[in-house]
Amino acid sequence: MRRHERLIVAAAILGLLALWEVLARIGRIDATLAPAPATIVESLVRLLGRPEVRASLAVTGGEVLAAFLIAVPTGLLLGFLLAEVPVLGALVRPLVNFLFGVPKSIFLPIFILVFGVSIPQKIAFAVFTTIFVLVLGGIAAVQSVPRELVLVSRVYGASRAQIIREIYLPAMAPILLESARLGMVFNITAVLLCEIYGARDGIGYRIAAWGENLQMPQLYAALVIVAVLAVAINEILRAIETRLGAWRQRA
Amino acid sequence: MTRALVAIRGVSQRFGVDGASVSALEAIDLEIPDGQFVAVVGPSGCGKSTLLSLVAGLRLPTSGTVLCDGEPITGPMPRKVGMIFQEANLLPWLSAIDNVAFPLKLRHVSKPERLAAARRMLALTGLAAFEGRLPHELSGGMKQRVSIARGLVQNPAVLLMDEPFASLDEQTRMVLGDELLRIWSETKKTVLFVTHSLNEAVYLADRVVVLSARPGRVVDDVTVDLPRPRSFAMTGSERFGALKDRIWQHIKRAERP
Numbered sequence A: 001m002r003r004h005e006r007l008i009v010a011a012a013i014l015g016l017l018a019l020w021e022v023l024a025r026i027g028r029i030d031a032t033l034a035p036a037p038a039t040i041v042e043s044l045v046r047l048l049g050r051p052e053v054r055a056s057l058a059v060t061g062g063e064v065l066a067a068f069l070i071a072v073p074t075g076l077l078l079g080f081l082l083a084e085v086p087v088l089g090a091l092v093r094p095l096v097n098f099l100f101g102v103p104k105s106i107f108l109p110i111f112i113l114v115f116g117v118s119i120p121q122k123i124a125f126a127v128f129t130t131i132f133v134l135v136l137g138g139i140a141a142v143q144s145v146p147r148e149l150v151l152v153s154r155v156y157g158a159s160r161a162q163i164i165r166e167i168y169l170p171a172m173a174p175i176l177l178e179s180a181r182l183g184m185v186f187n188i189t190a191v192l193l194c195e196i197y198g199a200r201d202g203i204g205y206r207i208a209a210w211g212e213n214l215q216m217p218q219l220y221a222a223l224v225i226v227a228v229l230a231v232a233i234n235e236i237l238r239a240i241e242t243r244l245g246a247w248r249q250r251a
Numbered sequence B: 001m002t003r004a005l006v007a008i009r010g011v012s013q014r015f016g017v018d019g020a021s022v023s024a025l026e027a028i029d030l031e032i033p034d035g036q037f038v039a040v041v042g043p044s045g046c047g048k049s050t051l052l053s054l055v056a057g058l059r060l061p062t063s064g065t066v067l068c069d070g071e072p073i074t075g076p077m078p079r080k081v082g083m084i085f086q087e088a089n090l091l092p093w094l095s096a097i098d099n100v101a102f103p104l105k106l107r108h109v110s111k112p113e114r115l116a117a118a119r120r121m122l123a124l125t126g127l128a129a130f131e132g133r134l135p136h137e138l139s140g141g142m143k144q145r146v147s148i149a150r151g152l153v154q155n156p157a158v159l160l161m162d163e164p165f166a167s168l169d170e171q172t173r174m175v176l177g178d179e180l181l182r183i184w185s186e187t188k189k190t191v192l193f194v195t196h197s198l199n200e201a202v203y204l205a206d207r208v209v210v211l212s213a214r215p216g217r218v219v220d221d222v223t224v225d226l227p228r229p230r231s232f233a234m235t236g237s238e239r240f241g242a243l244k245d246r247i248w249q250h251i252k253r254a255e256r257p
Helices: A003-025 A037-049 A051-084 A088-098 A104-117 A119-143 A147-155 A158-199 A203-212 A216-244 B048-054 B096-106 B111-124 B139-152 B171-185 B199-202 B232-236 B238-255
Strands: B003-015 B022-033 B037-040 B061-066 B083-086 B158-162 B189-194 B205-209 B216-224
Touching: A037 A051, A037 A216, A051 A088, A051 A119, A051 B083, A088 A119, A088 A216, A088 B139, A104 A119, A104 A158, A119 A158, A119 B048, A147 A158, A147 B037, A147 B083, A147 B158, A147 B216, A158 A203, A158 B096, B003 B037, B003 B171, B022 B048, B022 B189, B022 B216, B037 B048, B037 B139, B048 B061, B048 B189, B083 B139, B096 B111, B096 B139, B096 B171, B111 B139, B111 B171, B139 B158, B139 B171, B171 B199, B199 B238, B205 B238, B232 B238
Parallel strands: B037 B189, B037 B205, B083 B158, B158 B189
Antiparallel strands: B003 B022, B003 B061, B205 B216
């Protein structure tokens, strides 16, 4: 976006917030369901000051991080194997494609039965939800490796390990990172779903509780916190991706 | 007679399993002396590229032997044989200089040493000012120059070129042809050059080997007795036309349905 476009967007957002503020204060919109932005901001500051809220954020963050660290290497490695070992690929890929299209939320009760309402249950469910996009990403990454570059390296005497390190890894890096970023979106969604459905702590658990008790300023403040964190993570991963993929020809 | 640097002796190549195998090359015998520029022409699908991949060590012949410097070729020999493909096939994430240095990196040559060698090759191919560019920032002709520099960086005795100018426009092709002749006269490489273009073959080579339609056999071995250095004016000469016509008669016969 160019500079003046950004200014217009920022002005439009501020204008909408101001309108919302005024309408809420003069009672034209229901302040119980949609409290004024100033009230939400006030609640946001108060929430972030409370140790138990910060602890809940840490619980959620820990679950997200653990699931990410398990799902990303496992999923990509599985994808790599499915792409490089034809027999394995022929057997497992239809199953992966099928399960990718099934909404993972329907399996949540099974995870609760197996793991109980616990942190491992949330991590396991998040890994299960995330892993399919990573497996498919791993397959796509392998397929994106130009065969002719492998041939060139062989002519110049590259060993198998050198072909992996010098050709496969750099060629796959942009798609691997893109998959990791998409996986993160699934991952955060899965952890929050688990917490809202049934948990003892975590920001999702608090969101569910505030919602049930009609504590709207707290609820909205939590939504803002989660949205800002999720977007920040996404943008950081995207920045790394752009940096490592700078060699890809721009259209 | 000077000793052959590349010797292809009784080479046949079949593809596929016994029952349904296709013969690509049959009983090829070629002796290529050190420093000779040999063009290989033939109708489409006659196994020209297969012949190059045998010398590159990318595959082994079904029967017969290929020798380089008296040594049988059993796999890629990057220090003796450099190869240039139709597409430049540069690593898109490496700058021009890192692409040229890549074969040396595979051999664990130290960084300063390999960059120095790559810089010399970029100067030789006229790209000294572009060493930091990524492939997508270079034109098609410049990419192919980088690829030639990469082929030369290990100072191999043999340079294999598989239709290296086929995807370039006519003018770039002519300029690069002259550049190749200059580089060849400076470096004294033995060149095996596969092409579809009879003009290119006669203009560049000392000798044109003509293969028949599949299975490829040597049907003619033409010595190009035009003086060197070659110039564009020669392409209009009677001798040039006569040589081209002699080769064309073979191709025409083979391409007829």
